[in-house]
Amino acid sequence: MIAQVWQYVLGGVVDGAIFALVAAGFVLIYQVTGIINFAQGEFVMVGGMTAASLAAAGMPPLGAAAVAVVVAACVGALAYLLAIRPARGATGVTLIFITLGLDVALRGLALFVWGTNPYSLPPFSAGNAVKLFGGVLPPQAMWVLGTDLLVFAALYLFFQKTYVGTAVRAAVANPPIASTFGIPLRTFAFASFVVAAAIGGIGGVVITPIPGVQYDAGLTYGLAGFVAAVLGGLESLPGALLGGFVLGIVEHVAGGLLSPGWEQGVGFLILVLVLVLRPQGLLGRAARRA
Amino acid sequence: MTLRQAQGDTRDDAPMLEVEGVSTMRGRVQVLWDVSLTVRLGETVAIVGPNGAGKTTLVGSITGLLPPSAGRIRIQGADVTGSAPERLAARRVALVPERRGIFAPLTVRENLLMGAYARKAPRAELDADVAGVLELFPALQRYIGGIAGSLSGGEQQMVAIGRALMAKPDLMLLDEPSLGLAPKIRSEIFGALSRLAQRGVTILLVEQNLRLAAKICQRAYLMQRGRIVGTATPEELAESARKVYLESHG
Incomplete structure (x- = not known):
């Protein structure tokens, strides 16, 4: 029984790593723009579908992966320029509906481009399953976890150790005053969409070799990423990481012990509990920005 | 307090900041009405007035945070009316x-x-x-x-x-720097501002505390209900502060 639960935990860690990447996208955009981007999961789908279809067309997997991340970033850029920027000044509710519309539009576009067939991508490296305290992980899981580590380390270094990263934190802390010192809020808003989309794309590329991908995969990733972001605290990148792993593990264990149908149900139960008991999330601040 | 229409002379006649007939809305409410003032290079000018006079709105209009609905704002001769705050920062305006x-x-x-x-x-x-x-x-x-x-x-x-x-900054805007501070800290901060003024930094100071404003400014504009209603010398400000003090202490 314990071995079985441990195996569910390991499976949850892999899913959680992707949820954490999607949650990081939610947090990035929310921190910089105040917008909850419900289309975030679609960037995972775009990354996965692009890499898988290019690989299927004969492109080497790593090349396909690189192109896929660039495509996801471009989709993020276009999403900002065509849907978000023209609506600047709109209310929060309006912007939420715009991102929901964006989500549906991207899924529809994916259906048009790739159809309903599932796509797969070969693992990035060959080899046997990795054994860990009696449980096993597919070799691709190491790529997923390594990517998580790299992405979050890069985000940490950018925000804490660079001048521009500090300026982004200043813009988050007090946007109008930051602008009076020449900190470019609109450029940062644009960049947040591009980077969040690229991170989503990276997540899509590294996870696709395990479960595969199809045009509507973004919805699942988006909802899980949103729950993970709220769980961790919508303004906290470490919270996104923690929220992703907690959600992935809880969903997998619940799905394994009860039935797979319970996975998402448990995820939403967690969302409700967090919103009722600790609305600022596990690592979020109690109050909105200063 | 005696009101005057004319200004005294200053170190340099070149205008650093010119506000000309500015009117500004906050939502549907007009807060500033036809406000005009000039700050010359190297000057320290105060804007004094009661709460709700529109002083902070005026600072917001100058820095681009609250673009005016009418009038012109020039910094060193360049029209910056309605410019984004980021652009004003490039012109060395600091708030x-x-x-x-x-x-x-x-x-x-x-x-x-x-x-x-x-x-x-x-x-x-x-x-x-x-x-x-x-x-x-x-x-x-x-x-x-x-x-x-x-x-x-x-x-x-x-x-x-x-x-x-x-x-x-070529132009420094200070909005109520004494607000909520203990007297000792206030004098420390105004001492530092005075040293900055002596170094030649152009300062526009919004202040309710007339005595403190009088200490560092070369002249002052008086604001009431969104309008400039007159000007005063530092001596007039200090005298007014003294009268207010005496009245409030019986």
Whole structure:
């Protein structure tokens, strides 16, 4: 029984790593723009579908992966320029509906481009399953976890150790005053969409070799990423990481012990509990920005 | 207080800031009505008036945070009416906002560095400028790596002024820098402002405390209900402050 639960935990860690990447996208955009981007999961789908279809067309997997991340970033850029920027000044509710519309539009576009067939991508490296305290992980899981580590380390270094990263934190802390010192809020808003989309794309590329991908995969990733972001605290990148792993593990264990149908149900139960008991999330601040 | 229409002469006649017939709305409410004023290069000019007179709105209009609905604003002769705050920062206009507006989660050092964002200066130059601010406000030295939001009000005000100085401003706008501060901290801060004025930094000071304003300004505009209603010399401001004090203390 314990071995079985441990195996569910390991499976949850892999899913959680992707949820954490999607949650990081939610947090990035929310921190910089105040917008909850419900289309975030679609960037995972775009990354996965692009890499898988290019690989299927004969492109080497790593090349396909690189192109896929660039495509996801471009989709993020276009999403900002065509849907978000023209609506600047709109209310929060309006912007939420715009991102929901964006989500549906991207899924529809994916259906048009790739159809309903599932796509797969070969693992990035060959080899046997990795054994860990009696449980096993597919070799691709190491790529997923390594990517998580790299992405979050890069985000940490950018925000804490660079001048521009500090300026982004200043813009988050007090946007109008930051602008009076020449900190470019609109450029940062644009960049947040591009980077969040690229991170989503990276997540899509590294996870696709395990479960595969199809045009509507973004919805699942988006909802899980949103729950993970709220769980961790919508303004906290470490919270996104923690929220992703907690959600992935809880969903997998619940799905394994009860039935797979319970996975998402448990995820939403967690969302409700967090919103009722600790609305600022596990690592979020109690109050909105200063 | 005696009201005057004309100004005294100043060190330099070149106008640093010209506000001409500015009217500004906050939502549907008109807050500023046909406001005009001039600040010349190297001058320290105060805007005094009661709460709700529109002083902060005027500062917002000058810095681009609240674009005016009518009128013109020029900085060193260039029309900047309605320009975004980022563009004004490039013209070396720095703001010390009402209630300080520091970047609370950032360290004191990071706050100071952000003041220089528009300058794109090399790191060594920025480090030297931070040292200059610490010379002006030695009290900040011990908190330089601490989170700015955890400082006292007076220390935060020093951070806010230091941050504005990091912009190497041609024009510095200070909005109620004495607000909520203990008398000792106030005099420390106004002492520093006085030294800045002596160095030739052009300052537009919004202040309710007439006695403090009189200490550092060369002349003052009086605002009431969104309009400039007159001007005063520092002596007139000080005399008015004395009368207010005597009236309130029987």
